[in-house]
Amino acid sequence: MKWNAKIVKYKGEVRIGVWFGKDDALIAWIKSFPGVRWSQSNGYWHLPDTENNRKQLGLRTLTELSPNAEGLRSLENFKRWLRSKRYSESTLTVYMDAAKSFLVFFNQKSPSDITNDDVILYNNEYILKNNLSASYQNQVVSAIKLFFTTVQNKKIEIESIHRPKRARVLPNVLSKEEVKQILEAHGNIKHRAMLCLIYSCGLRRKELLTLKLSDIDSKRNIVKIIQAKGKKDRIAPLSPRVLELLRDYYKCYKPKIWLFEGQVKGEPYSEQSLQSIFKQALEKANISKPVTLHWLRHSYATHLLESGTDLRYIQELLGHSRSKTTEIYTHVSTKSLQQIKSPYDNL
Structure with missing residues (x-):
């Protein structure tokens, strides 16, 4: 044909x-x-x-195309600007890819001639037509706003660029019984210690894997989380039970630099291997829900709230910049809900 x-x-x-x-x-x-x-x-x-x-139809996709010459120069300036602002390499990559996609879409235009109407056109003709998520669209908006701060004599009004309406998605939470089943599923002390530390301190996956031996302060019973998301340091209380588990683990494995190392001494444990041991724990615990590692962090926050911990302390423990982010856990806590009697019981 x-x-x-x-x-x-x-x-x-x-x-x-x-x-x-x-x-x-x-x-x-x-x-x-x-x-x-x-x-x-x-x-x-x-x-x-x-x-x-x-x-x-055999056409090159936006990800395969390049912006025009002026767009490429603007992207290089944008990259230098992001680096000077000390954005992380992962954030830099995300913003660069989003800005490139936007500029490729308007390949026939100079970046300085792009207007707010063009952003709306891009959202409708690319984001929505390709069924891309609202979170991706929001990411693109962030990238576009930052990109155009580096473009001279621009026609676009940065502050007028609107974001998509966010859906309120509640965090997934496990019961304490389910958490216990997952944490006790592994006989391997290293695997058990990793999962217990994630839950007991509300850690993100990357935060666990970048912990060093020096980040465990056994005298003060705290864990130091250094340069976590948003380049922020924070501390989390260390459970005495988890500390004992870590001591037993250390005697068996004697890591050199990182708290949890891979098969090669001095190399951090891989994300893929951590995902694998978590999946195995779910299978051993006979939990069929589509649980992810991040559910342990959500469960930690919710269980703290249900035990009476002040929301401001939970915000600090999780490393949230805004209290509004932490308040989402009030919508999944069952402590108050359990005190409400259904009118059905009075029929």
């Missing part, structure tokens, strides 16, 4: 135009694409410009 395809603008909307001679098989094939229409005046079929449609 032979056809020609290219990006077109149809009635102000970015579409993919497809041309071919009269062929019943091709007509049946093109009609199988969702949202396809025939333009009598232009003499071509046209369909939504999505990444999937581009791939099927």
Whole structure:
């Protein structure tokens, strides 16, 4: 089958135009694409410009394209600006990829000529058409706002760029019984110590894997979490039971630098291996829910709240910048809910 395809603008909307001679098989094939229409005046079929449609029609996707020369220069300036602000390499990569995708979409425009209407067009013609999540869209908005602070003589109004409305998603929480089953599932003391430390201190996965021996202060019974998310240090109380577990673990494994090391001494334990031992713990505990490691952190915060710990202390323990982030746990705590009597019981 032979056809020609290219990006077109149809009635102000970015579409993919497809041309071919009269062929019943091709007509049946093109009609199988969702949202396809025939333009009598232009003499071509046209369909939504999505990444999937581009791939099927042999067009390069946005991730495979490059911005124009001016866009590339602006991206280099943006990278230098992010580095000078000391953004982490992972954040830098995310923002650079998002800004690049945006500039590729407007490949025919100079970055200084891009307007707020173009951002709305990008959201509709790329984000929504490709069914990309609201969280990704929010990430792109953050990248665009930061990017345009580095563009001179711009037409865009940075403060007027709107963010998508966020859905309120409640954190997933395990019962104390379920947590106990998971933490006691492993006979291997190293695996058990890792999972116990995540729950008992409310750690993120990366925070556990970057702990050093010197971060465990046994005299003060605290764990120091150094340069965690947002480049913030914090401390968490260390359970005496977990401290004893760590001492037994140390006698068996004698790590050199990192608290938990891989098979090679001096090398940190890998994220993939940690995920694997957690999955094994779920299987051994016969828990079939789609549980992730982060559920242990959510459960830690919720169980603290249910035991009467002040929300301000929980905010500090979790390393949240805003109290609003921590307040989400009030919506999953069952302590107050259990005191409410259902009207059904009075029927």
